[in-house]
Amino acid sequence: MNQVIETILAHRSVRQFTEEALTTEQIELIVRSAQAASTSSFIQPYTIIGVTDYEVKRKLAEIAGNQSYVANNGYLFVFCADFYRHEVIGEMEEAELSSTLESTEKFMVALIDTALAAQNAAIAAESLGLGICYIGGLRNHLEEVCQLLETPQRVIPLFALVVGYPVKLNEQKPRLPLHHVFKENKYEANQEKIRNDLHEYNDIIHQYYHERTAGKRGDTWTNQMAKTLGNKVRMYMNDFVKGKGFNKQ
CATH class of the missing domain: 3.40.109.10 (NADH Oxidase)
Structure with a gap:
């Protein structure tokens, strides 16, 4: 590197x-x-x-x-x-x-x-x-x-x-795992697979906030995005x- x-x-x-x-x-x-x-x-x-x-x-x-x-x-x-x-x-x-x-x-x-x-x-x-x-x-x-x-x-x-x-x-916020955003040859639109990936990432983000705030926050990424994108x-x-x-x- x-x-x-x-x-x-x-x-x-x-x-x-x-x-x-x-x-x-x-x-x-x-x-x-x-x-x-x-x-x-x-x-x-x-x-x-x-x-x-x-x-x-x-x-x-x-x-x-x-x-x-x-x-x-x-x-x-x-x-x-x-x-x-x-x-x-x-x-x-x-x-x-x-x-x-x-x-x-x-x-x-x-x-x-x-x-x-x-x-x-x-x-x-x-x-x-x-x-x-x-x-x-x-x-x-x-x-x-x-x-x-x-x-x-x-x-x-x-x-x-x-x-x-x-x-x-500050500590870095964990980005989406590579396999969530990198696809080869074609887009992968299987919603069940996407949901499973999102649950995996939610666990990562929840742990990040829990550790960063000594348990005061327990956000998930999907919850954050729903609030952010739901706000006009x-x-x-x-x-x-x-x-x-x-x-x-």
């Missing part, structure tokens, strides 16, 4: 950081690593906004559900799906690009490419001995986020990545996305 794989397998989210800020060199290395990610047809449909203004970070923390570590960290990156520059390209080259930029396919390309870039950034940060945590809570109120970051049409802030020096590292959140997103010029056809 090499150091890259060791870094990947050692990942855990960090939610408490020291006051030490990242250096300019660290920030640039992380962004350059993000840019090295694969990108569909060389489109590069994303922008990364680094937030250093504490008042803006504080407001983003409030939007994200009053998560203090969104404000208190070594650095805050916001990853945005971005076709604004491509609209400018259309004007430069006198080409009609609106239909393509507004297609579901290009919406998927923007989401996928931005996520690939962000994961490269996360691994780069962790390889430098830093901790990270993704912040999807920005999507609670995206209109306000867009106003704070002054993003134009055809740009959607998707999530943030907080980075910094960890105060402590951010139901405005379809209209918001289309209003920003994405996924309209």
